[in-house]
Amino acid sequence: MSDYEQQNVPPSSDSGRDALPPVTQHARQYETVRNAHETELIEDYVELIGDLIRHQGEARAADLASRMGVSQATVSKMIRRLKELGLVNSQPYRSLFLTEAGQTMAETSRARHDIVLQFLRALGVRDSTARIDAEGMEHHVSDETLAIMQQFTEKNAR
Amino acid sequence: MSDYEQQNVPPSSDSGRDALPPVTQHARQYETVRNAHETELIEDYVELIGDLIRHQGEARAADLASRMGVSQATVSKMIRRLKELGLVNSQPYRSLFLTEAGQTMAETSRARHDIVLQFLRALGVRDSTARIDAEGMEHHVSDETLAIMQQFTEKNAR
DNA sequence: TATAAAATATAGCCAAGGCTAACTAGTTAG
DNA sequence: CTAACTAGTTAGCCTTGGCTATATTTTATA
Ligand SMILES: [Mn+2]
Ligand SMILES: [Mn+2]
Ligand SMILES: [Mn+2]
Ligand SMILES: [Mn+2]
Numbered sequence: 001m002s003d004y005e006q007q008n009v010p011p012s013s014d015s016g017r018d019a020l021p022p023v024t025q026h027a028r029q030y031e032t033v034r035n036a037h038e039t040e041l042i043e044d045y046v047e048l049i050g051d052l053i054r055h056q057g058e059a060r061a062a063d064l065a066s067r068m069g070v071s072q073a074t075v076s077k078m079i080r081r082l083k084e085l086g087l088v089n090s091q092p093y094r095s096l097f098l099t100e101a102g103q104t105m106a107e108t109s110r111a112r113h114d115i116v117l118q119f120l121r122a123l124g125v126r127d128s129t130a131r132i133d134a135e136g137m138e139h140h141v142s143d144e145t146l147a148i149m150q151q152f153t154e155k156n157a158r
Numbered sequence: 159m160s161d162y163e164q165q166n167v168p169p170s171s172d173s174g175r176d177a178l179p180p181v182t183q184h185a186r187q188y189e190t191v192r193n194a195h196e197t198e199l200i201e202d203y204v205e206l207i208g209d210l211i212r213h214q215g216e217a218r219a220a221d222l223a224s225r226m227g228v229s230q231a232t233v234s235k236m237i238r239r240l241k242e243l244g245l246v247n248s249q250p251y252r253s254l255f256l257t258e259a260g261q262t263m264a265e266t267s268r269a270r271h272d273i274v275l276q277f278l279r280a281l282g283v284r285d286s287t288a289r290i291d292a293e294g295m296e297h298h299v300s301d302e303t304l305a306i307m308q309q310f311t312e313k314n315a316r
Numbered sequence: 317t318a319t320a321a322a323a324t325a326t327a328g329c330c331a332a333g334g335c336t337a338a339c340t341a342g343t344t345a346g
Numbered sequence: 347c348t349a350a351c352t353a354g355t356t357a358g359c360c361t362t363g364g365c366t367a368t369a370t371t372t373t374a375t376a
Contacts, residue, residue, distance in 0.1 A: 018272075020213050020225075021289060027227030029293040030202065034334090036294055037195070041363075044188065055178050062323060067178075069185030074364060076325055081362090093324055093371055114176075120303065123310065129302045131179060135187040136194055140294025144287045145278065152281065192364090199333075220353060232334060234355055239332090251341055251354055318376090325370070332362085340355070346348090 033140065040139045043109045044068075045078055046087055049096055050106030058095040112146060113138045119149035122156045191298065198297045201267045202226075203236055204245055207254050208264030216253040270304060271296045277307035280314045 020026065048067060052059035065075045079096065082088040087102035098106055116138045120130035141149070178184065206225060210217035223233045237254065240246040245260035256264055274296045278288035299307070 020209060023224050025286065025289070026225045029290050030225075031227045032290050033294040038362090051178060060323080061325095066181050067184045067188075069189045070363090071365065072324070073326080073366075077363080080325095123303075124306055125300075125303050128183065129300050131183070132187050132190050133298060133300050133303050136191040136298025137295050140291060140298065142283075142287050142291050145281075145283050145291050148282055196332090218353080219355095228333090229335065230354065231336075231356080235333080238355095319374100320376090321372100321374075323370100323372070325368100327366100327368080329365080329367105331364085333360105334362100335360080336358090338355100338357085341353080343350100343352075345350085 036139045041078075042082070042085065042087070043105060043139065044135075045082060046098065046102050046105045047109040047113065049088065049098060050103065050110065053098070059097075060095050064096075109138075112141070115146055115150050115153070116141060118153045122153040194297045199236070200240065200243065200245070201263060201297065202293075203240060204256065204260050204263045205267040205271065207246065207256055208261065208268065211256070217255075218253050222254075267296075270299070273304055273308050273311070274299060276311045280311040 021029070045064065045068075048064060049059040052063055052067075056063070061072060061075045061079060064070075064079075065072045068075065079088060079090065082102070083090070086099055087105060089097045089099055113134060117130055117134040120134055120137075121127060125133065179187070203222065203226075206222060207217040210221055210225075214221070219230060219233050219237060222228075222237075223230045226233065237246060237248065240260070241248070244257055245263060247255045247257055271292060275288055275292040278292055278295075279285060283291065
């Protein structure tokens with residue numbers, strides 16, 4: 001009964017600047033983000049396993065835990081998932097290996113990660129900040145944008 | 159007993175190019191990403207509610223659902239969370255309002271979102287791609303990088 | 317070579333963020 | 347003014363990705 005309205009500035013045609021995107025396109029934006037989040041962690045783990053093998057000769061669960069900043073139990077559970085997904089091979093209590101599919105994913109992810117990182121550095125972002133930002137951004141950069149970043153980096157300095 | 163080793167290329171000093179970051183710093187990268195993911199959705203909802211109010215005069219749960227590409231049940235649950243967090247006010251079955259805190263968050267998020275979007279456009283990314291990428295990237299861009307993006311956009315065209 | 321320590325695994329708990337199905341409240345048309 | 351439709355809520359289920367505590371297995375050391 002009593003009107004509880006608090007403000008309710010009416011549309012008045014064009015209140016703000018940029019209009020809202022069409023509903024379908026808008027929904028696609030968020031859907032893309034949700035999809036990226038589904039694979040993000042998987043990619044980071046696989047990429048890290050690949051990096052550990054390249055840099056230290058082997059990947060142990062304990063290294064994953066300390067580098068990820070997460071408990072060993074969390075890593076253990078994740079490794080089970082990676083095996084189920086056919087990305088990792090290992091015997092219990094032994095170090096980890098990437099399957100063919102895992103190696104492919106690791107390479108793809110690392111390449112993408114590097115492009116984003118180098119782009120940020122080329123833009124003028126400090127190295128430690130660039131590393132942090134790249135870790136999150138890499139999963140949300142389209143191929144189109146990635147290509148443009150790579151060109152930019154090539155042109156602008158090293 | 160039998161050796162199951164598959165490859166195991168030893169460290170050989172410097173296998174790859176860029177060395178791995180120190181463990182603590184490396185962990186901080188992933189922690190930052192995890193933190194961003196905790197607030198991401200909240201920010202997107204609040205930002206969207208603000209945008210709907212600005213552009214259509216009110217924000218209804220149904221609009222949130224169609225724009226987010228998600229079921230009404232999901233939105234309803236989220237709204238309860240937003241209320242618990244003190245970001246949103248509403249009576250059951252009525253439209254949504256932002257609290258003071260909610261408005262502040264909406265403005266901050268929108269400003270950040272716009273900077274990232276305009277930066278991508280200035281870089282040369284097509285509009286529809288830029289919108290998709292910005293929706294995910296915005297949550298992983300540090301203040302430092304954001305400032306640099308803004309400068310870049312100002313210098314480089316519109 | 318026992319035994320202590322370190323690494324890995326498993327169990328069980330929790331919160332977030334999806335979903336469908338069933339129910340309830342508001343709004344609109346006849 | 348009632349019936350039908352639309353909008354919003356609630357319940358219950360699921361997966362993901364954290365955690366702690368407790369086993370188990372390997373590895374190192376006395
Ligand atoms: Mn990452
Ligand atoms: Mn993300
Ligand atoms: Mn946004
Ligand atoms: Mn977003």
